[in-house]
């Protein structure tokens with residue numbers, strides 16, 4: 219991949235973009251895939267991906283993906299969303315797309331804050347985390363972190379749900395396998411698949427890149443344990 | 452002449468944003484920050500020229516700056 223992107227130093231989006239592109243090449247579905255870009259840092263995904271993309275309003279990619287999949291059932295439809303996009307403003311769309319069991323793939327990049335707008339609290343912000351809107355740390359008045367994988371695995375419509383991270387080479391390779399499995403799930407016509415990837419946001423967290431790796435490992439994985447939550451493949 | 456293909460680590464200095472992830476994961480200590488700046492104002496990473504070619508630097512690079520390349524030598 220020979221592209222210079224706009225993501226900040228140490229941001230996980232770059233790694234996840236590369237994994238996605240590698241998986242799409244390996245599955246040879248570049249001509250068939252339609253990706254839906256979110257609103258958030260990855261809004262410019264379509265500048266970097268050399269496959270068909272559409273842009274949806276904030277939080278609406280699962281709804282748009284469901285519509286595209288119904289009109290063009292032989293295409294592979296994937297959404298790429300941040301945590302503010304998927305779990306906050308788009309919570310409704312995500313939940314009902316999963317509940318309908320739409321045959322789409324959701325790539326959910328969880329960086330525990332709203333990255334693009336400057337590091338505000340997201341539903342996935344972990345307890346006691348300092349953000350610009352929770353300067354003394356998130357406490358119970360701000361609610362509890364939403365665990366999207368645990369929530370969706372209870373729905374009948376979902377087929378494959380896994381949470382991975384990109385904080386170490388081993389976990390990056392696992393993420394790639396998970397993405398491949400999720401896209402395969404759709405290719406085989408099984409139904410809704412979601413991969414949640416814990417990602418670094420050094421600028422949003424006010425840490426340096428090395429510290430942000432540590433933070434994913436120590437604080438985020440405690441709230442969001444990694445693993446396969448549902449596999450009905 | 453017997454032509455041989457030799458692997459080497461190619462770093463696009465202009466893409467590097469100096470996060471240091473590759474330096475952290477390298478088992479051979481084969482990468483370091485350069486003294487000079489690139490056009491974005493970062494100290495890009497430089498390959499010291501010898502390592503086991505494990506490719507971990509490529510795996511963790513978020514900026515598509517690292518490639519493992521085949522180079523023809525004679």
Ligand SMILES: Cc1ncc(C[n+]2csc(CCOP(=O)(O)OP(=O)(O)O)c2C)c(N)n1
Pocket residue numbers: 256257258259260276299300301302303304329331332333334335340
């Ligand atoms: C309807 C609407 N409301 C609010 C916004 C402002 N906004 C832009 S990006 C963003 C947060 C995105 O955060 P996230 O989905 O976590 O992605 P990240 O930037 O962290 O990758 C918000 C609230 C918007 N663009 N549209």
